[in-house]
Amino acid sequence: MERKVVGVLLCYSSLFLCASASIRFSNVFGSNMVLQREPQKAVVWGYSSPHDEVTVTCGNFRDSVMADNQGEFSIALPATHPGGPYTIVAESKNGGDKAMLENVLFGDVFLCGGQSNMQFTVDSAFNASMEIAAANKYSDIRVMTVGEGTQSATPLSELGSIAQNWSVASEAAIGHGNWSYFSAVCWFFGRDLYDTYHIPIGLISDNWGGTPVQSWSGPDALAKCNQTLREATEIVEVPGAEISLGRNSNLWNAMIVPFLNMRLIGAIWYQGEANVGMGPQHGETYYACQFSAMIQDWREKFNLENMYFGFVQLAPWKSSGSTLVAELRTGQEAALKLPIVGMATAVDHGDLTSPFGSVHPRAKQPVGLRLSATARALLYKEKLVYQGPMISNAHANGNQVVVNFDPSTLGSGLEMKPAACPQGLPPQYCMEFELQTSDQKWHAAQGTIQGNTVVVSMSENVTCVASAAVSVITVRYGYADWPLCTIFNKEGYPAIPFSYSIHG
Template sequence: MLSVSWCATAQVFSPGGGTGVWRVFLDPIRPGGPFSVTAEQRIANAVDRIILKDVYFGDVWLCGGQSNMEMTVLQVINASKELTLASHYPYIRLFQAGLNKSLRELNDLAGIAVQWSVPTAEILGKGNFTSFSAVCWLFGRYLYDKLQYPIGLVESCWGGTPIEAWSSQKALSKCNLSFNVTNGDQKHEATGPQEPSVLWNAMIHPLKRMAIKGTIWYQGEANTAWHNAEYNCTFPAMIEDWRKAFHQGSEGSTEIDFPFGFVQLSTYHHRVPDDSFPWIRWHQTADFGYAPNPKMRRTFMAVAMDLGDEKSPYGVIHPRYKQEVAYRLYLGALAIAYGEAGIVFQGPFPKYFQLKNSTELRITYSQELAVLELSKDIFEIRCCTMWNYSSCKWVSAPIVDNFFNILSLSLEQCQQKVSGVRYAWKEWPCNLKKCPLYSKSSKLPAPTFIIPKNDHL
């Protein structure tokens, strides 16, 4: 018998005295606490009792991804100050899944790194990549400061892992990526926690009975060099598969389209002519450039390409400016998960393009622009010999003017036919918080985009 002290009692019988799996669902409860939960087992005249104390009700968010989600508060800018704030938030509760992989779907976690706990400086910063996630914690803290009711944070991430490891076989098959891991029939080079589905099996599937409010996700670096082109399918497919699994596993307590926030990739190599990072940034949006979009409903994106950190002691791929990342995710959550009107949660994005004569391209954006610099090379145009698209090449298009939400680019470097335009199409497009374009109202950076087709101009 399970009872919540103030109102609800449910009885569950295991036929034949067996040891099956059982669960109890309570009616929706307003945020708050503390409460106690008592579970009793009665066999003949004997009574075994377990009491859970200091129980709170609120919103639970799942935090997943690879090493940038794994980074702890110890590793962020102003770490000492951040760690002193831990004790100020006793109504945020933390849970961290242990690192495990499995060739089959598990019903329970094979290990727990942090059992449900009140936040402490030790849990948040006892080591590098080993204690609780900084992005997850900071996101939850921003939410608590706004909502003023309990927030549960569940971390389940593993550094260096591709999206395929976090996706079920069903999700991968939707993108023509089918791996029979259990039979050893993998036609790929991934091993260990990089193997397809092994982290879904061990670290996500066991959580699906949990009722969650939403998910935030920081991953993609591992896919810049593996199945890059497929990410525009694998990411949306994983989102939809998680949604279905958690909705069914919680018997409807988790919304079928629960909010899903993600961090668009930051930076890595400086001055390296490699476009794998911008392609993943683009594919993270299912090739729309913004979120939510028709293929990724109820999603929100934190742009991070302006947070490059050349001096990071943890490697330049691990920028320390996680407060900004978490805050940008928080704005998206307010708008998408909590329906707060008037929240600007994404940077300006192009609405339409206009060629003026043969010397100027005008771009009209969705928001009023804050232009920090008339950059000479952040924009590029695809220049082609007339009707000969095999001759096309990307050349710089300097910003020459701007007014309100309109930007003008010079076409002087292309005296032929313009068939495309792209913005920030570089692995390291700008210095810290100094990309050329931001929203004037929200100060959020404009995301990267590429418009490769003639009929868009």
């Protein structure tokens, strides 16, 4: 999907001074933005003439710094309480010129990355008109959208294109149009945080449809998973998926590196579709390695060891009728082994009739709220249930399997809800429970809640007698393109799909 670019590296109203001026801030900054609040010290930087003495003021703060050989200057501001507005001025001693950032707030800043489901705009989501009109009430949320104007084989110091300069949240800033701005998942995530804590929120929408995790991973992250820096031509397009573009690290270089000196508190991520069907070496095992490596590398390069990172587990999607999407979802879950990483699953929000294709469901509100819940629990340390039931172990009992769940994900207890394959979707795309026997055959099964466990039994139309020769070896739940989600905790979070080996 293409996004209209409304700015390039020239002269954006308050973002830059005109080209003839001798001093300006980097184009990742702009009037109406949010800078990271205490305890971090926000950093601002820009460009003047080489060795120029630059004086920066913000409120009662005033300090000077010398620009380097290339004319770049950088200065850390004092740790600042949430609020504002502030005017930040950078003044050149050599030229006497000034650059200004006006109406700046201090609060919490998040980067929202990934591919088209993160790019998917509020204008395209369910209840769009109501949601866009409500944006006028949120003037303390500030938004920016990076343009799709640049890929680069080498790291860039500034953004190559900007679709939306830093803006005060409003109908115009949030509802600009389909695939333009603003990101629905990013908006609903940030809005819920603001409603909860009432501190300014800065949201950077930084995404590109159809892109694999390799594009967003730097060379150091790629090296951890034995991924060489070659053109990603091995990608196999899955029906309904997006076509990947570019080379490994091309978007890391162009769309992440320019932000690395900026202080922020976390990131959210919706990506994975472009890595489905990339071949055996790029399935569950590869994504499990590369996605986790990317998160760790981002934290290292942003110099934020405890950077919050939330991601979306892929929604139902008419892909190939195989287990490829399910395997990718499992690969995503590996990131949960890292600290302060939260997963918002979308497996119960399929949208077969979406005008944007089933890969682009319109129910973005619940996804944003679930991401916000992970941040509230992991970042802000609020005590709340934020995850659906996750399998801890399972054991066979004759023809049945007893599934136990991680107690921390049970919430107030388990409950069952009905689910059915959408009309018109072939049955092989949908799945609830399955049992595999030692003769390698898969059998449809049914689950029954018994206390805090689920007992899985063969369906009535299947005859399978447990014996020394034939026994149950694997239990699966929702392990398909289109999971049939029937198990939830009472807080409304669906059980996470799984494939669990009983033996070996």
